[in-house]
Amino acid sequence: MSRLKICLRTLTALMMALVLIACAVPVVVSAASGSEQTEVLETVSSYPYTTTTKVKVNLRAKRSTRSTLLKKIPAEAEITVNAVKGSWAEVEYKKYSGYVKTDYIVLKEVKKVKATPTPTPVVTLSPEEDAGGYQILQKGATGADVVSLQEALIELGFLMGQADGDFGAATEKAVIAFQQKNDYPATGIMDANIQAFLYSGQPKNSAGQKVSIKTLSPVEGVSMKKGNKGAAVTALQQRLIELGYLKGTPSGTYDTDTIGAIRSFQKKNGLLSNGTADAETRKLVHSEAAISASATATPKVTNTPAPTPTPTPTVAPPEKSLKNGDTGADVKTLQKRLKELKYYKGTVDGKMGKSTVKALKAFQEANGLEADGVAGKATYAILFSDSALAKGVTPTPAPTETVTPAPEQTATASASWPTLRKNDSGTNVAQLQEALISLGYLSGKADGNYGDQTVKAVKAFQKANGLTEDGTAGEQTQRVLYGGNAKKANAKATAAPQTATATAEPASSGALKVGSTGNDVKSLQQKLIELGYLSGSADGVYGNKTAAAVKAYQKAQKLTADGVAGSKTLSSLSSASAAANNGKATASTPTQKTSTAPSAGKVQYANWYEKVKSVARNYPYATVYDFATGISWQIHIFSLGAHADYEPVTANDTARMEKVFGGNTWNPRAVWVVFSDGSVYIGSTHSMPHEVQHIRDNNFGGHSCLHFPRTQEQVTSIGPYATKHQEIIDAGWATTQKMK
Incomplete structure (x- = not known):
């Protein structure tokens, strides 16, 4: 009997346990079919998205439960999800960024939704239309820039056939397909920003894969490297x-x-x-001065030999900036050069430690550079040149001369515009030279030394831009040079009425073709630039780009389109009926639009989360305009969290930004940000490169941050650095109101 009772009790206990288990495992039943189904996730169009935590969860530095614990996020806390990979989500919580397990957060399904067609964006890039040397291309355009565009589209699989230099219906269709695949408004127009992304970024090909194209950019001065084609x-x-x-x-x-x-x-x-x-x-x-392989090179004459010869560098300088803590082959190259110049005595181990930084600072100080221990482009320009001073060597004193004070310099001159003159050196000089090179007044490389060639270039720039020709770069000269409206070399200061002698015909009646050089070629190029068939500056070298421009002009004038400038072509170009590239008969009006600064009345004060973030997502290429100096630079925004992460598009953009800030600094400035839909917003940014870098040829070893207005609660939840940016934005907004 007792055994029976025990068995009954045991059976009862088992039945109760089964009931409890059944209750603990809920089953979602479909009302329609009665079958089991999984939880339906909310759908969003893209990352990042906002969600909440299910329970208290650990925020880790890496995708591993063994990595550093950054923060314990409470249950039902609001977080931003930037990406999901496997069982880990990359998230942001207040001022922290890291990884959490997806089991503990409310996930959403990311599914691209077909966007509502957007209005055609404003093509004119204000305040600077010529971003990095690219020209706006659209249906009807012809020339070498179109050839490069077509070759790039062919490489990416958007265009079939061969590049003919004519932007027709097929090219327009291919451009639209490229824009759609890369999340741009499908306008069929290739503005400067999209071209910069095409050639320097990682565009998606027709199969949707991100690639770096081999087709060479048409911008003048681009270096050719292994794999480039065109x-x-x-x-x-x-x-x-x-x-x-x-x-x-x-x-x-x-x-x-x-x-x-x-x-x-x-x-x-x-x-x-x-x-x-x-x-x-x-x-x-491509010049006549080129020495052939079979010829004997004439030794170069050195007018003033240095008292102590500097070891000639045998390797090219690194491409990236180097600072304390960096490692690798570039650091070894730096150490070897410092060792050659007797500044570094340690082992060439590829580690940027205290001894390397100390040696670098000593070199910078001895060579008139800012002794910050960071190896950037200005330092490289001197370090890897024959003019670099070895340790213990005293430079030859410059001849004593009476210097006439520059008319631009006054007792109240701005500290951010130091007057630069002959025999100066350093970062400011290097930036000045880069700007003169980009505008066609100076050739070669920026070496940071203000010599005779730089003086000559400054005078030419001052003359073309209506400034006092003294060869000294004071505040007024620099403001015009770095502003959006500086005239390029060989551009006319004013549009003069057409006369019979307005454009001189080349002295030689012989045909000009690829390989020709000299003043005749330069005159031809100047005319083609005026008529809008050729971009850049007239260098006197008849290359492939000049030939394509001549061919486009010949086609427009119904001449034999062979790319050779013979007597008929030269005569046509010199006539008053020469056709401009826009189809209208004109001989003196360039077709390039004049860029203008944005109006203060257009600037908006808008919340980042409520308005600006969505605009930045739709138009990731934008213009940053420093309204205090009038200098602007082009950027690419690639990440959207509590603020926007961006990179300058080209090396010229980096030079402009660093000119505004006086180098690299975390100290923010208020700026206006112009998106390609024409909208303008107040924001703030700094110039310190850090962490992630995508564009490798912009001389900016990382990315910068762009902040927009937020509520006090939002600012406080992020941290002190957000508070600083908000203060700068508010002060900039007050200044903007006074400018209306």
Whole structure:
């Protein structure tokens, strides 16, 4: 009997346990079918999105439960999800960023929703239309820039056939397909920002894969590197074959054989032999001064030998900035050069430690640079040049001369615009030279030394822009130079009435073609620039880009379109009926639009989360305008969290930004941000490169941050640095109101 009772009790206990288990496992039943179904997730169109935590969860530094614990996030806390990979989500919580397990947060399904068609964006890029040297391309355009665009679209799989230099219906269709695939408004127009992304970023091809294209950018001065291809490469190879450095026929691809030929050419012609066809190398290759492989090079005469010779650098400088804590091959290159110059005595180990930083500071101080221990472009320009001073060497004193005070300099001159003159050196001089190079007044590289060539270039710039010609770069000269309306070299100061002598016909009646050089070519290029067929400056070298421009003009005038400027073409160009690239008969009015600064009345004060964030997501390429100086630069926004992360698009954009800030600093400034839909918002930014970098050729070793207005509660939840930016924004907004 007792055994029976025990069995009954045991059976009862088992039944109760089963009931409890059944209650603990809820089953969601469909009312329609009665079958089990999974929880339906809320759908969003893209990352990042806002959600909440289910329970208290650990925020980790990496995707691992063993990584550093950054913060314990409470249950039902609001977080921002930037990405999900496997069982981990990359999130932001207040001022913290890290990773949490997806089991403990409310996930949402990211599904791209077809966007409502957006209005055609404003094509004019205010305040600076010519972003990094790119010209706006649309249906009806012709020339070398179109050829490069077509080759790039062919490479990406959006266009079939061959590049013919005519922007027709097929090219427009391919551009629209490219824009749609890369989340741009489908306008069929390639503005400067989209072209910068096409050539320098990682665009998606027709299959949706992110790639870096090999087609060379049409912007003047771009260096050719292994794998680049295009018409410019073909022209370079043809010239190397003529000079005896390369055998066979042009392949159109910058391959190993071409690199070897360039190295040989550079060595024979007294250039740094690194195999990279930079602007200086390309210009010399196509010039009459190029020394052939079979010729004997004439030794260069040094007018004033240095008292103690500086060891000549044997390697090219690193491309990225280096600072304390960095490691790798670039650091070794830096250490070797400092050792050659007797500043560094340690082991070349590729580690940027205290001894390397100390040696670098000593070099910078001795060579008139800012002794900050960071190796950037200004430091490289001098460190890897023959003019670098070795340790213990005293520079030859400059001749004593009476210097007339610059008319622009006053006792109240702004500290951010230091007057620069002959024999000055350092970062400010290097930035000045880069700006003069970009506008066509100075050739070569920015070495940070204010010598005779820089004086000559400054005078030419001052003359073209209606300033006092004294060769000294004071505040007024620099404000015009770095502003959005500076005239390029060879541009007319005023539009004069057309007369019979307005444009001189080249003195020579002989035909001009690829390989021709001299003043006749320069006159031809100036005319083509005026008529809108050629971009950039007139350098006197008849290259592939000039040939394409001539061909486009001949086609417009119904002449034989062979790219050779013969007597009929030259006569037509010199006539009053020469047709501009916009189809209207004119001989003196350039087709480029004049860029203007945004109006203070258009600037909006809008909350980042409620308004600006969505605009930045739709228009990731924008213009930052510093309203205090009138200087602007182009940016690409790539991340949207509590603020926007961005990079300058080109090296010229970096130079402009650093000019505004006086270098790299965390101290923010209030700015106006102009998006490509024409909207303008008040914001703040700094110039300190840090962490992630995508664009590798912009001389900016990382990215910067862009902040927009937020509520006091939002600012407080983020932290002190957000408070500082908000204060700067509010002060900038007050100034903006006074400018209306």
